[in-house]
Amino acid sequence: MEVANSKISLEPKTICKRCVLPESRSDIWLDDEGVCNICREFEKNKEPEQQKTTFLESDFVKILNQNKGNGKYHCLVMCSGGKDSTASLYYMKKRYKVNPLAFTFDHGFETEDALENVRNAVEILGVDYLFFKSDFMKEMFAEIVKTGSKAILCHPCSIWYMGLTYEIAARFDIPIIIAGWTKGQTTQQPVMSRCGCNIHQTEFASMSKETRAFLDGYMKKNLKYHDFPRSMEEVLSRAKKRHKAMVLSPHWFLPTDAHAYVEILKKELNWKFPRLSYPALSTNCYLNFLSVYNSMKNFGYTHYHVEMSKMIRESLLSREEALELLAINFDRGVLDLVAQKLGCTFSASGTLEPK
């Protein structure tokens, strides 16, 4: 994707001195020392030596052994082509020696680089692969952008993606769904029962409220989406009725940091960082740029800020590293190109307007 160069400025002004969350009433506020309520709560709840929320790898092995079953596929790996999900696929095949089915979902905004990473991985690892591409959600995304809704673009996308994943797991009778979620994308639960970003976290309260409000209103007037789940809870509740698959990520159980597994992926799976993605060193889709822009504009932070803040609290990332990764590395040109695919333009004044 060729883009014009015109920098945008969206950095949060005042952020917590411990993590990278900005003040965002009424969910997040900073105290006199400049530390946010989420960090204070973390300090208060646990003794420092108990603050690790990682599990042991043997717990993961135990879950796999107890649940993988005797079907053709032991697990369904949600693989976007990013480093974390590709590493998950790699671990399942090479470290845990189970038979995974890889699944990639493209809503029309995935980058070629990411898709190439997936193709390389499945070919080299010799795993079966399902690729699903559809512009079914395009109208909904466009509606969010055109109406200036504060709904987070990534939320309905995640709902859709998880719903599809559960459907595939049910169809192939696969008992375990493997994601590439990092330690920053979970709360401490033995087996995951929610999507990676736990929308019940305080930090997500306002964001999820806006998404819910949008979905409630929009789905009433658009019959195309009448059956679309309105929340992750609804996805889970529907999935539960049909098939019981659990969702978890090997990254929660392994001490290996991203630098180490990226080196393995590069060497063994010919994996590459995409030319352009946000946050730095990630592999997210083009729509993510608009989602990040809207989140920053409306809330002052993104779900990446939440994830990295959690990792900072658990000393898996330093604040400086997080700030470097979260620095806005894209410009108006990128936003405009994505907006145009949704029938909008990104104006010079920084607003999204219908064409």
Add this chain to the structure above:
Amino acid sequence: MNILGISCHYHDAAACLIKDGQVVVAVQEERFNRIKNSADFPINAINYCIQAGGITFDEIDHVGFYEKPFLKFSRVIIDHLQAWPYSLKNFMDTMPYWLQDRLVLPLTLEKEIGFKGKVFFIKHHLSHAASSFLVSPFEEAAILTSDAVGEWATMTCGRGRGNDIQIFKEIQYPHSLGLVYTAVTTYLGFAAHEGEGTVMALASVGKPKYLDQFRKIVRVKDDGSFFIDESFFGFNKGTRMYSGKFIKTFGTARLPGSALEERHCDVAASLQKFTEETLVTIARDLYKETKLDRLCLAGGLFLNCVANSKILEQGPFKEIFIQPAAGDSGGALGVASYVYHSILKNPRNCVMTHAYLGTEYSADQIKRILLNRNITFKEFDDVELLRYVAGEIAKDKIVGWFQGRMEFGPRALGNRSILANPCNPHIKEILNAKVKKREPFRPYAPLVLEEKAGEFFELKGASPFMLLAPMVKKEKREVVPGIVHVDGTARVQTVNINTNQKLYQLIKEFENLTGVPIIINTSFNLRGEPVVCSPEDAINCFRKSEMDYLVLGNFLVEKS
């Protein structure tokens, strides 16, 4: 080939990974779960072994367990029956553990780590013997093991040659020097499996006035075998390890925390003296049997560095190797070595020259933790750091020193250590007040440059694992008053440049400043806590104590 060794269920649970004969990781569970002397199935330690060893769970070829649970169970049942009905409470307390954990290790391994392969169960004292001989530098040696009790054995004598170990003599429960030592430890008001070192230190303060009584209670023959008069003890009769008869002989027991009387010191001195002379007798007989000049020691009793020195000084052996994890944690290493070398008949290829076999943290990890905890620190290069820290120690500052890989075994050997100036005559009081809160009679141990040890101590050879207590040369006692015990000994650790270069260089810097190639070393922990494992543990310990500096790798934190 990957062999996982495990010890657990009693105390000092640990795991060890041997890859093609090389000991690559060995670590105690207590360091992770922060429960001192933890007996739990060492799931954290096993996970660390797998990850640090660079293998997966299904790449474990064999598992070795450091004792034979069913054989031990038979002894426990017989013991309970003999002591019935006094043993009822013990029986009720321990049976659930036997049935749920201790007798079902293969099931636990399958459940916890998915291991379905062969599990080798090796006798407790054979594991100890292997932990010493198979990683010793000796091709052939006599072997002596002693602790409280394994299955039935409490002490064994044997011989090792190549990868073969033959045990030719054993003394069985209840006749146990280790149990006697622990029983008297509890009589003196200290905790079992923890206070034995304190009793050893206390012994120096007293006089062996009760030596004859101990000689009567434990009758030792010329060949080193011994027989305990059980009427003085109650190893499995109730909540107390000693009997009313013992109290009649030695007076009322000391309550934990109460004042120490002269009598208590004398009982400790008598016990220690008796233990030393018995071990020397046994060692002499072992020499007669084997005619070998080299001796390997393991088992909890050989954490008694004063007795070890007596064996070396008064016994006939020219060289001694003592497993640094001489207690049950070392059994994990012993059984793994035994499976690889002795059962699977692979030639020996590993000499344990150091005990740095545990966790380690990169500079990036440490820096991240410091930054995220909002801790002010300075980063140095090696040369600057050593010069600065040596200088501060010389100024009587107390330094928490966290470097490289954690030690295996109970001793902090310079990577998870608190360091101080041995030249200050009041340093013991300062350390006790600021950090360790120890009994005043307990000494602090010196780290000394290996090549300079002879200048300060009556020491033959090296003492890399702090398991010998030679005399401090009289003319040097005033130079290093901080490390001289009441009886003129010191628990020495010699430091070799090849096994711990950074520590060696630090002592060298200290020597350049003071002329003394010695630094005080005590374990990096607070009283009652396990030695620190991670930078977080070190920071927590630093915050709770009054140490002046914390050095994590090349990062220095000053007490604000």
